[in-house]
Structures are given as structure tokens and as C-alpha cells.
Amino acid sequence: MRIFSSAAELRASVGQRLGESAWHTVSQRRITEFAEVTEDRQWIHLHAERAKEGMFGGTIAHGFLTVSLIPAQLRETMHVDGVDLVINKGMDRLRFHQPVPVGARVRAVFELLTATERALGFTDLQLGVTGEVEGKAEAAYTARMRMLLHAPELATTA
Template structure:
């Protein structure tokens, strides 16, 4: 994990890898809770018996569940000291190249793509690649936009 002492230090790190998170297992309970929260009860996510006969051989996590892991994974990749607050400003180029089988452990790697001054702080674009040891393709690749405001 990388810890930046200031927004200036963060800005100076454009083009570098920020860190890799710990492994997190995506279990069926988490998938079911996500389905309940979002109303997405598609059988491929919540019905293990039916999903056994699918092309995936079992249930898979929702793509948006995988994307929603970024805040917890990001905290394990990098931090910035000397900020009053950090706000999620959006995402760009979100992709789900490979399905994520339930029961799989995932982790994220973060790369700082850009950092630009905004009133009161810095807007950073970080590419998160969420992958596992189960296959050659990542399960999610997303460029997130975060605004960090100076303390």
C-alpha cells in the first residue's frame, strides 16, 4: 500500500502503480445480499442449483457487485494524508471482461492515471483492475474519479 503525505505527492505519482489489495472471497451470502439491495434476482446469481447447468458451472457475482468492491479495495491500495475529505466523482470505462464465480477470492491493483487541480483540491483518476487466480482475464476494470479536498 502506498501512503501519500500530501496532495502534491499524489499528483507527482501519475503513471505509477499505487498498490494491490488483500484477497477478498466473494461468497453466496454477499451475492444474495447484493441481489436483495438492488432487486437483481437473476437466477445466474442467486440459484446455485440451476446455475450448475449454466455455461459457468455455478453462480456468478453481479458485475456491479464486483464494481462496488472498489471502495474497500482502494483503502488497501493507497491513502492520502492531509485531506479533509475524498468524494467519489464518477467512473469511466467500466468493463467486466470475465465472469466472477461465487466462492472466488479477488483483489485489486490500482494505477494512478491522472491528477489535476480542482478548486480546493485534486481530482485523481485511478484504474482499478480486479482479478483472481482463476483465469487470465480480470473480472472488472474501471477508471474511478475521486476528488480529494485539502485539509
């Protein structure tokens, strides 16, 4: 894990690879639970026998399941001392490149693309995120994620 002593130190790291998360196994149980929560019960995710005969040779994870792991994966990858709030602002760009088969292990690799100081102690970040599948050359997804970090000691009056 990469630890930054302050938001200012993080801002000075624009253009750098921040690191990668641990590997996370995408089990059928996880896929099934995600399907129930999102009501996306498509057979390619849930029906093993039918999926064996399909184009992927077995069940695959929902693309959004793999992306939903990003916040936990980011917490494994970096920490900024003095930050009391992290707000997800969304994605500027998200592309799925290949399916993630049941049982695969995935991780996220993060790069700091931009970091801009804002009023009231906020830092506006844009992260490049690459979702890797263990043993595969091509990424499962690539994304540009937007976030706001808040550090109370940087807060100024508006």
C-alpha cells in the same frame, strides 16, 4: 499500503502503479445480500442448482458487486495524509471481461492515470482499476474511476 504525505506527493506519482488490495472472497451470502439490496435476483446469481447447468457452471457474482468493493479496496491500497474528504465522481469507462464464480477471491489493482490540482484544496484523480480473480489470467473487469480528494491545507479562496 502506500502512504502519501500530501496531495502534492500523490500528484507527482501520475503514471505509477499504486498497488493492490487484499484478496476478498465473494461468498454466496455476499451475492445473495447484494441481490436483495439491488433487487437483481437473476438465477445465475442465486439458484445454485439451476446455475450448475448453466453456461458458468455455478452461481456468479453480480458485476456491480465486484465493482462496489472498489472503495474499500482502495482504502486498503493507499492513503493520503491531510485528506479529509474523498468524493466518488463515477466511472469514465467500465468493462466486464469474465464472470466471478461464487467462492472466488478478488482484488483490485490501482494505477494513477491523472491527478490535477483544483481550487479550494481539491485534487481531481483518474485511477485505472483492474479487478483480478485469484488464479485467473484475465481480469474480471477494468475501469477508469474518477475521484476528488480534498486537503484543507491546500484550500484557497475562490
